[in-house]
Amino acid sequence: xxxxxxxxxxxxxxxxxxxxxxxxxxxxxxxxxxxxxxxxxxxxxxxxxxxxxxxxxxxxxxxxxxxxxxxxxxxxxxxxxxxxxxxxxxxxxxxxxxxxxxxxxxxxxxxxxxxxxxxxxxxxxxxxxxxxxxxxxxxxxxxxxxxxxxxxxxxxxxxxxxxxxxxxxxxxxxxxxxxxxxxxxxxxxxxxxxxxxx
Amino acid sequence: xxxxxxxxxxxxxxxxxxxxxxxxxxxxxxxxxxxxxxxxxxxxxxxxxxxxxxxxxxxxxxxxxxxxxxxxxxxxxxxxxxxxxxxxxxxxxxxxxxxxxxxxxxxxxxxxxxxxxxxxxxxxxxxxxxxxxxxxxxxxxxxxxxxxxxxxxxxxxxxxxxxxxxxxxxxxxxxxxxxxxxxxxxxxxxxxxxxxxx
Amino acid sequence: xxxxxxxxxxxxxxxxxxxxxxxxxxxxxxxxxxxxxxxxxxxxxxxxxxxxxxxxxxxxxxxxxxxxxxxxxxxxxxxxxxxxxxxxxxxxxxxxxxxxxxxxxxxxxxxxxxxxxxxxxxxxxxxxxxxxxxxxxxxxxxxxxxxxxxxxxxxxxxxxxxxxxxxxxxxxxxxxxxxxxxxxxxxxxxxxxxxxxx
Amino acid sequence: xxxxxxxxxxxxxxxxxxxxxxxxxxxxxxxxxxxxxxxxxxxxxxxxxxxxxxxxxxxxxxxxxxxxxxxxxxxxxxxxxxxxxxxxxxxxxxxxxxxxxxxxxxxxxxxxxxxxxxxxxxxxxxxxxxxxxxxxxxxxxxxxxxxxxxxxxxxxxxxxxxxxxxxxxxxxxxxxxxxxxxxxxxxxxxxxxxxxxx
Numbered sequence: 001x002x003x004x005x006x007x008x009x010x011x012x013x014x015x016x017x018x019x020x021x022x023x024x025x026x027x028x029x030x031x032x033x034x035x036x037x038x039x040x041x042x043x044x045x046x047x048x049x050x051x052x053x054x055x056x057x058x059x060x061x062x063x064x065x066x067x068x069x070x071x072x073x074x075x076x077x078x079x080x081x082x083x084x085x086x087x088x089x090x091x092x093x094x095x096x097x098x099x100x101x102x103x104x105x106x107x108x109x110x111x112x113x114x115x116x117x118x119x120x121x122x123x124x125x126x127x128x129x130x131x132x133x134x135x136x137x138x139x140x141x142x143x144x145x146x147x148x149x150x151x152x153x154x155x156x157x158x159x160x161x162x163x164x165x166x167x168x169x170x171x172x173x174x175x176x177x178x179x180x181x182x183x184x185x186x187x188x189x190x191x192x193x194x195x196x197x198x
Numbered sequence: 199x200x201x202x203x204x205x206x207x208x209x210x211x212x213x214x215x216x217x218x219x220x221x222x223x224x225x226x227x228x229x230x231x232x233x234x235x236x237x238x239x240x241x242x243x244x245x246x247x248x249x250x251x252x253x254x255x256x257x258x259x260x261x262x263x264x265x266x267x268x269x270x271x272x273x274x275x276x277x278x279x280x281x282x283x284x285x286x287x288x289x290x291x292x293x294x295x296x297x298x299x300x301x302x303x304x305x306x307x308x309x310x311x312x313x314x315x316x317x318x319x320x321x322x323x324x325x326x327x328x329x330x331x332x333x334x335x336x337x338x339x340x341x342x343x344x345x346x347x348x349x350x351x352x353x354x355x356x357x358x359x360x361x362x363x364x365x366x367x368x369x370x371x372x373x374x375x376x377x378x379x380x381x382x383x384x385x386x387x388x389x390x391x392x393x394x395x396x
Numbered sequence: 397x398x399x400x401x402x403x404x405x406x407x408x409x410x411x412x413x414x415x416x417x418x419x420x421x422x423x424x425x426x427x428x429x430x431x432x433x434x435x436x437x438x439x440x441x442x443x444x445x446x447x448x449x450x451x452x453x454x455x456x457x458x459x460x461x462x463x464x465x466x467x468x469x470x471x472x473x474x475x476x477x478x479x480x481x482x483x484x485x486x487x488x489x490x491x492x493x494x495x496x497x498x499x500x501x502x503x504x505x506x507x508x509x510x511x512x513x514x515x516x517x518x519x520x521x522x523x524x525x526x527x528x529x530x531x532x533x534x535x536x537x538x539x540x541x542x543x544x545x546x547x548x549x550x551x552x553x554x555x556x557x558x559x560x561x562x563x564x565x566x567x568x569x570x571x572x573x574x575x576x577x578x579x580x581x582x583x584x585x586x587x588x589x590x591x592x593x594x
Numbered sequence: 595x596x597x598x599x600x601x602x603x604x605x606x607x608x609x610x611x612x613x614x615x616x617x618x619x620x621x622x623x624x625x626x627x628x629x630x631x632x633x634x635x636x637x638x639x640x641x642x643x644x645x646x647x648x649x650x651x652x653x654x655x656x657x658x659x660x661x662x663x664x665x666x667x668x669x670x671x672x673x674x675x676x677x678x679x680x681x682x683x684x685x686x687x688x689x690x691x692x693x694x695x696x697x698x699x700x701x702x703x704x705x706x707x708x709x710x711x712x713x714x715x716x717x718x719x720x721x722x723x724x725x726x727x728x729x730x731x732x733x734x735x736x737x738x739x740x741x742x743x744x745x746x747x748x749x750x751x752x753x754x755x756x757x758x759x760x761x762x763x764x765x766x767x768x769x770x771x772x773x774x775x776x777x778x779x780x781x782x783x784x785x786x787x788x789x790x791x792x
Contacts, residue, residue, distance in 0.1 A: 001347060001382060012622065014615040021608040021615075024646055025737045028606065052618055054646050082742065098391045105381040117331065124331050132330040133316050134391065136350060136381065138338065143619045148676065149199060152334060183303040183334065184199060193296040193332065210424065212417040219410040219417075222448055223539050226408065250420055250450050280544065341421050346478065397743060397778060494787040501777040513727065520727050528726040529711065529718050530787065532746060532777065534734065545595060548730060579699040579730065580595060589692045589728065 002110040004101050006089070006131035008117040009141030010151045010180035011172070015114040016087055017050035018141060022112060023085050031082035034075060036060040036068070038091035038127070048087050058087070068092075068099040069107075081109055089115030092127035101134050114141070119168045120156035120178065122186075122193055143180055151180035155190050162190045200308040202299050204287070204329035206315040207339030208349045208378035209370070213312040214285055215248035216339060220310060221283050229280035232273060234258040234266070236289035236325070246285050256285070266290075266297040267305075279307050287313030290325035299332050312339070317366045318354035318376065320384075320391055341378050349378035353388050360388045398506040400497050402485070402527035404513040405537030406547045406576035407568070411510040412483055413446035414537060418508060419481050427478035430471060432456040432464070434487035434523070444483050454483070464488075464495040465503075477505050485511030488523035497530050510537070515564045516552035516574065518582075518589055539576050547576035551586050558586045596704040598695050600683070600725035602711040603735030604745045604774035605766070609708040610681055611644035612735060616706060617679050625676035628669060630654040630662070632685035632721070642681050652681070662686075662693040663701075675703050683709030686721035695728050708735070713762045714750035714772065715788055716780075737774055745774035749784050756784045 009015050019035070026033040035048055037058045049055040060071045072078060084103060086092065092100070092113070100111040113131055118124050124132065132138065145151040155162050156170065157177045170176040181189065207213050217233070224231040233246055235256045247253040258269045270276060282301060284290065290298070290311070298309040311329055316322050322330065330336065343349040353360050354368065355375045368374040379387065405411050415431070422429040431444055433454045445451040456467045468474060480499060482488065488496070488509070496507040509527055514520050520528065528534065541547040551558050552566065553573045566572040577585065603609050613629070620627040629642055631652045643649040654665045666672060678697060680686065686694070686707070694705040707725055712718050718726065726732065739745040749756050750764065751771045764770040775783065 001380075004381075012619065014619060017615045018612070021611045021646060025606065025608060028645075029738055029740055031738070031742065051622075052615060052648050054648060101381065101391060102385075105385060122332055124327070129322070129327065129330075132327075133322050134320055134350070134381075136348070138336055140336065144623055144625070146623055148625065150334070152332070182199075183202075183299065183332075187300075187303060193299060210421065212421060215417045216414070219413045219448060223408065223410060226447075227540060227542055229540070229544065249424075250417060252448050252450060342425055342427070344425055346427065397776075400777075497777065497787060498781075501781060518728055520723070525718070525723065525726075528723075530716055530746070530777075532744070534732055536732065546730070548728070578595075579598075579695065579728075583696075583699060589695060 002104040002108045003136035004104040004134065005110070005112045005137045005139065006135035007112065007114050007139045007141050008128060010143055011116065011154045011178045012051070012180050013141040013143035014050070015141055016048055017052050017054060019085050019087055019112070019114045020048065020050055020054050020056055026083050032076070032080060033083045033085055034059045034072060034081050036062055036084060036086045037088055039063045062096065064093055068096045069103060072103070078107055078109060084109055084111045086111065086113040089113035089131060090125035090128040094126055094130040097127055097130035097134065104136070116154060118153065120154050120166070121164065122153055123168070125168070145180060145182035145185050147182060147185055149182035149184070151182050153181050153183065153186045155179050155181050155186060164191050164194060200302040200306045201334035202302040202332065203308070203310045203335045203337065204326070204333035205310065205312050205337045205339055206326060208341055209314065209352045209376045210249070210378050211339040211341035212248070213339055214246055215250050215252060217283050217285055217310070217312045218246065218248055218252050218254055224281050230274070230278060231281045231283055232257045232270060232279050234260055234282060234284045235286055237261045260294065262291055266294045267301060270301070276305055276307060282307055282309045284309065284311040287311035287329060288323035288326040292324055292328040295325055295328035295332065302334070314352060316351065318352050318364070319362065320351055321366070323366065343378060343380035343383050345380060345383055347380035347382070349380050351379050351381065351384045353377050353379050353384060362389050362392060398500040398504045399532035400500040400530065401506070401508045401533045401535065402531035403508065403510050403535045403537050404524060406539055407512065407550045407574045408447070408576050409537040409539035410446070411537055412444055413448050413450060415481050415483055415508070415510045416444065416446055416450050416452055419452070422479050428472070428476060429479045429481055430455045430468060430477050432458055432480060432482045433484055435459045458492065460489055464492045465499060468499070474503055474505060480505055480507045482507065482509040485509035485527060486521035486524040488526070490522055490526040493523055493526035493530065500532070512550060514549065516550050516562070517560065518549055519564070521564070541576060541578035541581050543578060543581055545578035545580070547578050549577050549579065549582045551575050551577050551582060560587050560590060596698040596702045597730035598698040598728065599704070599706045599731045599733065600722070600729035601706065601708050601733045601735050602722060604737055605710065605748045605772045606645070606774050607735040607737035608644070609735055610642055611646050611648060613679050613681055613706070613708045614642065614644055614648050614650055620677050626670070626674060627677045627679055628653045628666060628675050630656055630678060630680045631682055633657045656690065658687055662690045663697060666697070672701055672703060678703055678705045680705065680707040683707035683725060684719035684722040688720055688724040691721055691724035691728065698730070710748060712747065714748050714760070715758065716747055717762070719762070739774060739776035739779050741776060741779055743776035743778070745776050747775050747777065747780045749773050749775050749780060758785050758788060
């Protein structure tokens with residue numbers, strides 16, 4: 001049985017580099033992987049770009065209203081797809097995550113989702129929440145904090161200052177910048193966790 | 199740095215047996231573990247009971263309005279506690295999970311939470327959602343479906359029939375019974391995933 | 397495809413409790429697990445005994461010259477076995493581990509081996525070495541050192557003193573006692589790692 | 595406490611790409627990682643090269659007789675090194691692995707070793723055996739077999755034919771080629787496991 005995977009990590013945990021590496025492993029074996037990106041992320045257009053310099057065009061750019069299954073089929077018949085990779089998977093809608101589950105469990109094609117676990121206020125995104133609820137496998141992709149500890153949160157900086165309030169999405173490099181922090185540095189720099197006081 | 203752990207599993211994945219085993223490892227080393235249970239679960243009163251026959255009294259029974267840190271301190275000074283174990287951790291409130299994070303990161307005492315990931319409709323509980331958002335370590339405790347595959351969901355039966363609607367909490371053995379199912383058997387027996395259609 | 401698992405841990409990492417728990421999960425689902433123990437361990441006879449108080453009789457006691465597959469078949473036809481659990485798997489011979497691989501890959505029955513990774517000199521046992529080489533899945537079962545860190549080594553005490561030389565096997569409680577230590581405490585109490593100086 | 599990591603995988607599991615990605619994460623944080631390669635691998639000289647096109651010069655080329663600690667110190671004082679990465683770690687000597695353990699546990703610098711678990715006959719290399727014995731953390735890096743299953747073994751081809759006998763080391767692309775296979779395909783193409791019949 002194929003599975004739905006969620007590989008989550010803080011910003012700069014090389015999620016895209018790892019996605020491209022894994023997709024490349026399929027291609028090398030003459031298998032056909034499809035790379036999907038939800039349309040919310042306007043940073044890079046159709047390209048899936050890793051900071052290490054590796055990049056690749058996305059096969060399917062998925063709008064928030066689109067059906068994942070229909071979009072995959074429009075690209076290539078599902079029985080000719082060997083694996084589906086989703087970059088920036090936190091931006092999937094819950095309905096699209098449910099479709100990803102169907103692709104794996106009913107149609108037999110593994111779906112590997114790479115994305116952030118939470119936003120700069122430590123709250124989950126709709127896509128990451130649903131993936132945490134139903135993925136067969138949840139794996140952490142690690143990166144380090146400025147202090148050398150494992151980073152688990154994404155802190156937002158506006159004008160060079162850490163902020164604890166704002167819209168959930170502010171694209172990196174345009175409206176804000178981000179830094180991955182460990183729990184202790186997040187509490188020190190940003191303040192107490194706030195998800196419990198909505 | 200101490201960590202906040204979330205060890206999640208479907209029903210009958212032996213979460214309590216594993217919690218009791220891990221707590222016992224601390225006691226054997228002359229360390230002092232505290233076992234906490236959120237008060238929602240009225241099934242067993244103060245006892246933490248495993249189907250294998252091992253059981254133990256809970257040290258702290260935590261009401262929904264209680265402060266975890268205050269309750270721990272009322273039991274024993276925090277600097278004399280070596281680890282905190284939480285059974286049925288899906289019933290923690292988000293605020294209590296944030297406190298658990300503080301216990302680990304600021305006070306230096308590891309907190310090990312054992313609980314369900316989702317309800318019978320595959321939606322997370324408030325406590326498991328918050329744990330998925332902020333735990334340092336997320337680990338799956340496995341069990342099997344009737345078909346031999348890994349079970350990932352908890353299906354609810356009322357009067358011997360699988361149901362897909364109802365209140366999130368219905369205590370096992372009183373108002374309902376539960377069966378752990380794999381993704382495929384869940385789709386077959388219960389129906390399509392419904393979290394995306396609230 | 398069924399898999400060969402190696403779940404290793406230091407002494408007192410509750411390997412047997414976890415094995416009994418996992419086997420019980422199969423039984424609860426009306427599946428038939430078989431529990432195997434290599435014959436070297438004379439500590440408990442036919443019983444598989446956990447320090448928590450749970451125990452169970454072993455189904456197959458396996459001598460060093462025995463064929464694992466023949467011994468399983470003598471107990472019950474392989475197509476009526478749903479899973480094989482091996483306690484004290486470090487005492488399997490390499491040939492028996494290769495048979496376990498065949499049971500999983502060719503015969504389709506998952507084999508779950510629980511055992512020590514290394515001896516008191518930090519060298520692997522023949523069975524654990526072979527499992528490390530060919531198991532599909534290698535998972536660590538954790539326990540803690542006297543200092544609170546994760547224990548990874550098994551130190552031997554004779555007459556209350558840590559020793560760094562001796563026969564690889566000396567049964568716990570009879571010829572020696574053991575304590576699980578972290579890397580730092582091992583270096584402090586026992587001495588430098590010696591596997592590189594045979 | 596810093597740890598010794600062993601991240602093992604079959605050939606073409608992108609070990610080098612993952613090592614370069616992880617080392618890059620340190621550099622981005624203004625930390626100083628050192629990349630080490632045992633000298634046995636003459637394939638690429640001083641370069642650490644990934645099939646995806648990313649490469650980097652190795653900082654320390656380590657001969658079989660060299661001391662890891664002395665070689666690190668000759669490159670840079672150890673208190674100015676934030677992490678040590680070892681490529682092709684299966685070619686470390688057991689003594690060098692013991693030194694890597696000291697670097698992590700005594701000197702406080704994490705050591706991340708990437709390498710093969712076994713050779714084309716499914717037997718461990720001296721370095722991977724010792725890493726399996728003493729690493730704090732053992733993680734699998736996955737790749738797929740030609741059949742789509744997870745590959746766990748490295749099969750050797752000479753003149754286009756799978757072989758089951760020969761010297762342990764035959765450099766890829768010069769004396770032989772390799773293909774990563776799952777357990778079932780290995781048994782089908784190469785033959786039965788042979789480590790148990792030395």
